[in-house]
Amino acid sequence: MTYVDASTVPNKNTGAIKLFSPQDFAEMKKACLLTATCLDELSKLVVPGVTTQALDDFVFQFGKQHNAVPATLNYRGYTKSCCTSINHVVCHGIPDNKRLKKGDIVNIDVTYILDGWHGDSSRMYYVGPVSRAAERLVEVTYRSLELGIEAAKPGNHLGDIGYAIQTYAESHRCSVVRDFCGHGVNKLFHDAPNVLHYGHAGSGVELKQGMIFTIEPMINLGKPAVKILRDGWTAVTRDRSLTAQFEHTIGITADGCEIFTLSPSGYTMPPYI
Ligand code: MF3
Ligand code: CO
Ligand code: CO
Numbered sequence: 254m255t256y257v258d259a260s261t262v263p264n265k266n267t268g269a270i271k272l273f274s275p276q277d278f279a280e281m282k283k284a285c286l287l288t289a290t291c292l293d294e295l296s297k298l299v300v301p302g303v304t305t306q307a308l309d310d311f312v313f314q315f316g317k318q319h320n321a322v323p324a325t326l327n328y329r330g331y332t333k334s335c336c337t338s339i340n341h342v343v344c345h346g347i348p349d350n351k352r353l354k355k356g357d358i359v360n361i362d363v364t365y366i367l368d369g370w371h372g373d374s375s376r377m378y379y380v381g382p383v384s385r386a387a388e389r390l391v392e393v394t395y396r397s398l399e400l401g402i403e404a405a406k407p408g409n410h411l412g413d414i415g416y417a418i419q420t421y422a423e424s425h426r427c428s429v430v431r432d433f434c435g436h437g438v439n440k441l442f443h444d445a446p447n448v449l450h451y452g453h454a455g456s457g458v459e460l461k462q463g464m465i466f467t468i469e470p471m472i473n474l475g476k477p478a479v480k481i482l483r484d485g486w487t488a489v490t491r492d493r494s495l496t497a498q499f500e501h502t503i504g505i506t507a508d509g510c511e512i513f514t515l516s517p518s519g520y521t522m523p524p525y526i
Contacts, residue, residue, distance in 0.1 A: 255269065255270055255458060256269065256270045256271075256272055256461060257269045257270070257271055257272065258271075258272055259271035259272060259273045259274070259277060259439065259463075260274065260277075264440050264441065265441070266437075266441055266443070266444045266445055267445075268445050269445060270437065270445050270446050270458065270461075270464060271437065271439060271444065271445075271463075271464075271465075272461060272462070272463030272464060273439065273463045273464075273465055273504070274463070277370075277439070277465075278465070278504050278511070278513075280368060280369075280370045281370050281371075281372070281439065281465055281502070281504065281513055282513050283367055283368065283370070283372075284321070284365055284366065284367035284368070284370040284371060284372035285372035285373075285374065285502050285513035285514045286372070286513075286514075286517065287316075287319050287321055287365050287367055287372060288363050288364065288365045288372035288373065288374045288502075288514055289372070289374055289514045289515060289516050289517060290517055291311075291312060291315050291316070291363050291365070292361065292363060292374060292375075292376050292514075292516065292520075293516050293517060293518045293520055293525075294311070294315065295308060295311065295312075295361055295363075295378070296378060296520065296523075296525035298311060299353065299359065299361075299378040299379075299380060300353070300380065300381075301352075301353060301354055301355045301380055301381050302352050302353065302354075303352065303353050304348075304349070304350050304351060304352050304353075305337035305339075305346070305348035305349055305351060305353065305359075306348045306349055306350050308335065308337060308348060308361060309333050309334050309335055309337070309348035310334075312334040312335040312361075312363055313326070313334040316334070316365050319365075319367070320367065321365040321366060321367040322365070322366050323335060323363065323364065323365060323366075324364035324365065324366050324371050324373070324442045325364060328442065330485075331345075331347075331486060333347055333348045334348075334363075335348065335361055335362060335363045336348075336360070336361070336362040336375075337359055337360070337361055338359065338360040338362070338487075338488075338496075338498070339353070339357050339358070339359045340357055340358060340359075340495055340496075341489050341490045341493045341494060341495060341496060342360075342487055342488065342489050342496070343430055343432075343433070343471050343473075343479050343488040343489060343490060343496045343498070344360070344362070344433055344471060344488050344498060345486040345487055345488050346359075346360075346486075346487055347484060347486055347487060353380045354380060355380055355381035355382070356380065356381060356382070356383050356384065356387075357379075357380040357383070358377055358378070358379060358380070358383055358387045358390075358391060358495065358497065359377070359378050359380065360375050360376065360377050360378075360497065360498045360499075361375060361376065361378060362374075362375035362498075362500060363375065364438075364442060366442075369440050370439065370440060371438050371439065371440070371441070371442050371502075372502060372513065372514060373438050373442070373467050373469075373500060373502050373514070374467075374500050374501055374502060374514035375469065375498055375499060375500040376499055376500075376520075376523075377391045377394070377395075377497050377498070377499060377522070377523055378523055378525070379391075379523045379524050386474065386495065387495055389425075390427065390472065390473075390474050390495050390496075390497045391497045391522060391523065392522065393421070393422055393425045393427050393472060393497075394422075394427075394470060394471075394472040394497040394498060394499055395499050395521065395522045396421060397417075397418040397421045397422045397450075397470050397472060398418070398468055398469075398470055398499045398500075398501065400417040400418060400421050401414045401415075401417050401418045401450070401468045401470065402468060402501065402503060402510060402512060403417065404416070404417040405460060405468065405503055405505060405509070405510040406460060406505065406508065406509045406510060407459075407460055407461055407462050407505060407506075407507065407508070407509075408459065408460070409459075409460050410454075410455055410456055410457045410458060410459050410460065411446060411448060411449070411452070411456070411457030411458050411460065412449075412452040412453050412454060412455060412456030412457040413454050413455065414448060414449075414450075414452075414468060415448075415449040415450050415451045415452030415453075415457075416451075416452050416453055416454045416456075418450045418451065418468075418470045419450065419451040419452065422470070422472045427472045427473060427474060428472070428473045428475065428476055428477040429450050429451045429470065429471070429472060429473075429477060430450070430470075430471035430472070430473060430477055430479055430496070431449075431451065431477055432479045432488065433469075433471060433479075433488070434447045434448055434449050434450065434469075435447070435448030435449075435450070435466055435467040435468045435469045435500070436448060436466060436467055437464075437465065437466045438465060438466060438467050438502055439465055446458060446464075446466065448466050448467065448468055448469075450468070450469075450470040450471070460505050461505060462505050462506060462507050463504075463505060464504070464505040465502065465503070465504045465505075465513075466502070466503065467500055467501065467502050467503070468500070468501060468503065469498060469499070469500030469501075470498065470499070471496060471497070471498040472496065472497055472498070473490050473494050473495070473496045474494045474495045474496070475490060475492040475493075475494025475495075476490070476491065476492050476494070478490070478491040478492070479491060500514075501513070501514045501515075502514045
């Protein structure tokens with residue numbers, strides 16, 4: 254039992270891969286557009302001196318104005334509306350009263366639930382001008398996501414996505430984090446399949462029209478190893494090297510894929526101007 258018609262199964266993760274209808278795609282796109290619009294708005298707020306808590310407050314309020322709730326709020330004990338991961342923080346950075354400073358790079362990861370559907374996306378932001386090393390890492394990470402997305406089409410396999418990301422990142426002397434992966438996303442925040450950001454061409458399950466999942470590579474300038482801080486959430490690079498991540502939610506179509514979380518302002522990589 255690998256693939257199932259999403260309309261015929263309970264709203265839970267049984268390990269089967271759900272295939273969604275065009276109507277479901279339309280619902281997902283609404284949630285994803287709201288998330289992308291929030292990420293666009295955040296680009297104006299990410300400036301030296303702002304606290305990550307102020308960014309989190311914005312994410313909560315913006316959702317409220319649009320009848321959406323952040324999926325991370327009270328998710329497995331997490332109590333914030335987004336994740337803010339600065340410099341050597343790989344993911345799941347917890348917003349707090351620390352201020353962003355000139356030269357930081359920060360990933361903001363937002364998931365809204367709108368009419369029951371989850372829109373999950375993250376981007377990197379520059380806090381003022383950043384080092385050339387940081388720019389290079391962010392560029393490599395963004396391009397690795399693009400290449401992963403290009404490999405996401407019917408007939409290809411999940412491993413083709415990971416392979417595309419890994420070969421590109423490693424050819425630029427960067428490393429791929431192994432401890433976190435992309436995931437099915439729908440009425441559930443995290444569903445089957447796991448989408449690894451490394452792997453072998455042709456391996457894993459075959460991609461079929463109707464699948465919806467995220468691709469969200471975390472790429473390090475140093476070694477791939479990660480550790481979790483005592484707060485139980487914050488993941489950092491063990492060698493404290495810089496790390497970056499971008500995430501899109503995509504749907505597999507008849508001949509490729511559709512990116513549901515594209516920026517309505519046309520933003521791609523920072524700086525967003
Ligand atoms: N948004 C993250 C993802 O891309 C998950 C965050 S879960 C949290 O899957 F609890 F840490 F917020
Ligand atoms: Co995700
Ligand atoms: Co996310």
